[in-house]
Amino acid sequence: MDRKKKAQLVRHFTEAIPYSKALSMYLEELGEGDAVISMPYDARFVGDPTTGVIHGGAVSALMDTTGGAAVMSHPDAPLVTATLDLRIDYMRAATPGQRIVCRAECYHVTRSVAFMRAVAHDDDADNPIATATGAFTADGGKPSVATPGAPT
Amino acid sequence: MKRPEPVQVVKERRDAALSALVEQVPYIGFLGIHFDRRGDELTAVLPYTETLIGNPALPAIHGGVTASFLEVTSIIELGWALMWEEIESGERTIEDLTPSSMPRLPKTIDFTVDYLRSGLPRDAYARARINRSGRRYASVHVEAWQDNRSRLFAQATGHFLMPARDG
Numbered sequence: 001m002d003r004k005k006k007a008q009l010v011r012h013f014t015e016a017i018p019y020s021k022a023l024s025m026y027l028e029e030l031g032e033g034d035a036v037i038s039m040p041y042d043a044r045f046v047g048d049p050t051t052g053v054i055h056g057g058a059v060s061a062l063m064d065t066t067g068g069a070a071v072m073s074h075p076d077a078p079l080v081t082a083t084l085d086l087r088i089d090y091m092r093a094a095t096p097g098q099r100i101v102c103r104a105e106c107y108h109v110t111r112s113v114a115f116m117r118a119v120a121h122d123d124d125a126d127n128p129i130a131t132a133t134g135a136f137t138a139d140g141g142k143p144s145v146a147t148p149g150a151p152t
Numbered sequence: 153m154k155r156p157e158p159v160q161v162v163k164e165r166r167d168a169a170l171s172a173l174v175e176q177v178p179y180i181g182f183l184g185i186h187f188d189r190r191g192d193e194l195t196a197v198l199p200y201t202e203t204l205i206g207n208p209a210l211p212a213i214h215g216g217v218t219a220s221f222l223e224v225t226s227i228i229e230l231g232w233a234l235m236w237e238e239i240e241s242g243e244r245t246i247e248d249l250t251p252s253s254m255p256r257l258p259k260t261i262d263f264t265v266d267y268l269r270s271g272l273p274r275d276a277y278a279r280a281r282i283n284r285s286g287r288r289y290a291s292v293h294v295e296a297w298q299d300n301r302s303r304l305f306a307q308a309t310g311h312f313l314m315p316a317r318d319g
Contacts, residue, residue, distance in 0.1 A: 018205040019214035046178040047227075048257060055179035056260040057223045061216020065206075068215070082207070083215040087264040 033074035052096035078140035176251035213271030229280035256315035
């Protein structure tokens with residue numbers, strides 16, 4: 001598959017994810033092994049009612065989606081992937097009212113696993129809200145007992 | 153010896169505390185999560201809806217939904233444990249158990265999700281266990297399953313910053 005065709009498919013797939021749509025995520029940039037997705041501020045995603053800060057879970061969803069898009073867009077990774085592991089570190093609360101932007105990079109792909117790292121920030125781009133690292137399946141979705149993320 | 157309170161009074165206070173704790177968080181309502189209670193044991197329930205999908209081809213629940221569900225379960229478990237003594241002693245009366253009178257919730261420091269199998273288009277359940285809870289920090293492990301309690305589809309461990317307490 002040529003690169004342009006693959007980028008088109010990844011874009012199409014990412015934009016069609018129902019839960020990402022529910023969180024109003026927008027695919028800003030898609031490269032070869034990296035992606036940028038934004039999520040607007042929305043009162044429905046608030047986790048702390050006294051401050052109006054977005055729930056960590058919504059940030060996790062943004063980072064997982066961006067990580068998956070980065071993995072799929074990598075030239076050595078297949079179009080089908082599933083998250084094996086995701087670790088998120090929260091540096092600070094996101095500023096209420098501001099959108100959150102996540103940039104993810106797939107930095108290594110083996111025959112079976114893709115590794116990614118991501119950073120999320122609000123309007124203050126030099127001061128991250130959260131960072132994430134994750135491992136994704138990269139075996140093309142072949143069902144096997146050794147592939148926990150594969151369809152059963 | 154003091155005569156025990158009637159069971160319905162105790163239950164009413166516990167249920168009021170739990171719903172106030174859960175209802176104050178908009179994102180919990182957005183996901184449609186609710187909690188079942190048996191004594192002090194909580195089980196989070198995530199009813200399946202099509203908006204929770206992450207991969208329409210399988211279909212499978214979004215990894216971010218699973219992460220959110222596990223994080224919500226952990227935070228509510230911690231908030232519940234923080235309030236339990238006040239609920240049981242009657243220090244907090246029914247009138248003090250409204251969403252606006254809830255104590256500050258713990259803040260997530262880090263959260264690591266282990267995806268064991270894909271989340272099916274079915275209801276999901278989760279229970280959290282507080283492994284360590286100190287004055288400042290807490291460590292929580294949480295497990296989620298769907299049809300079979302012994303077949304987990306995800307688990308997670310997280311560290312939390314506890315709210316500053318009076319006194």
